Amino acid sequence: MTKPILVIKFGTASITHENGELDETIVAAIARQVADLKDEYNIVLVSSGAVAAGKKYLKNYSGTMSERKAAAAIGNPLLLSKYARYFSPYDIAIAQSLCERRHFSNRAQFLQLKKTYEELWESGVIPVANENDVVSDLELKFSDNDELATLIAVGFGASMLLFSTSVGGVLDREGKVVPHITAIDESILSLADTKKSNLGLGGMVSKLTFARLATRMGIKVVIFGIHTTDGILNAIAGTTGTLCLPQPCSMPARKKWLASGSLVTGRVLVDEGALTALQKRRSLLAVGVLTVLESFEGGEVFEIVDEEHNVIAVARAKVSSELLAEDRKVQNLEVAHADDIVLL
């Protein structure tokens, strides 16, 4: 039987000291707990910290985009070598996986990532993912590693997603940890202020936003404090941090990947007839497309909008927008198959 998938994300604030140095006691604690869980789960670690680890080697670092990229290039091998060092007493090898947004928007490519991870798990190796900052430009970036972890969890059909935080979990207005959240609505989102750590990108707003997406896709999420003893093990047991309960969701993995939304690359405006066909769970044909608002390749995800530009559905393209524009005369050209369309 295949093991359930567990995705654990560590933010910069969780694994570094105030001065930006990596906190090796935390990395050691991560290794110990992950080693404990390895027989039970197929695990993906998503770790930030490359920029923090590399920035001291740059002269006059002030945090510009190009300096962050350079710092990440220096810091990634340093970060991974620390993980490797602390996992080695448990005889566990770790593997680096630097990800870019476009790898997620094309399902075939995304499935290759999954296949690579399966290959690693087969040999007991644990993948450690991070955004490939060195080449990710503004448009192609994940908003932060909270998003990367969520897209991995949703696309792989993970059973659990854990977000570490430098605080104990989601804090209420009195500063106490909220033990569980049944639905992440506006009142919960309003608990998070936009404060975030100096070196990280995410913060609590981002964690809650992506926890909402993951829980809607049926994934259990725990936002836990990294400084709690056995924080990871206790988060899984439900005895620490904030548990965000999963919503019932019967979508197959392919549709979940589509519905994660943030993978969208293109956009088309469709007519009334096409909207009616979509409501009846039919495919989208070229005849119903009025305009291509943003281009896309075959295999990529695009949004379908109505004349008021409301997003009605997301779909996986069978053909590129270029071909669609050329072949508009071929009115029954299938732009997206019914099975590849999710109504929102």
Ligand SMILES: Nc1ncnc2c1ncn2[C@@H]1O[C@H](COP(=O)(O)OP(=O)(O)O)[C@@H](O)[C@H]1O
């Ligand atoms: N309601 C809240 N509960 C917990 N943390 C909050 C809340 N509102 C804002 N925050 C801030 O969010 C941040 C938590 O994320 P942090 O551990 O810094 O993450 P990362 O490095 O992963 O982005 C902290 O700086 C914390 O002060």
Ligand SMILES: N[C@@H](CCC(=O)OP(=O)(O)O)C(=O)O
């Ligand atoms: N990719 C960057 C981290 C970006 C990021 O998402 O940071 P964080 O909000 O601390 O998880 C790095 O390795 O430094």
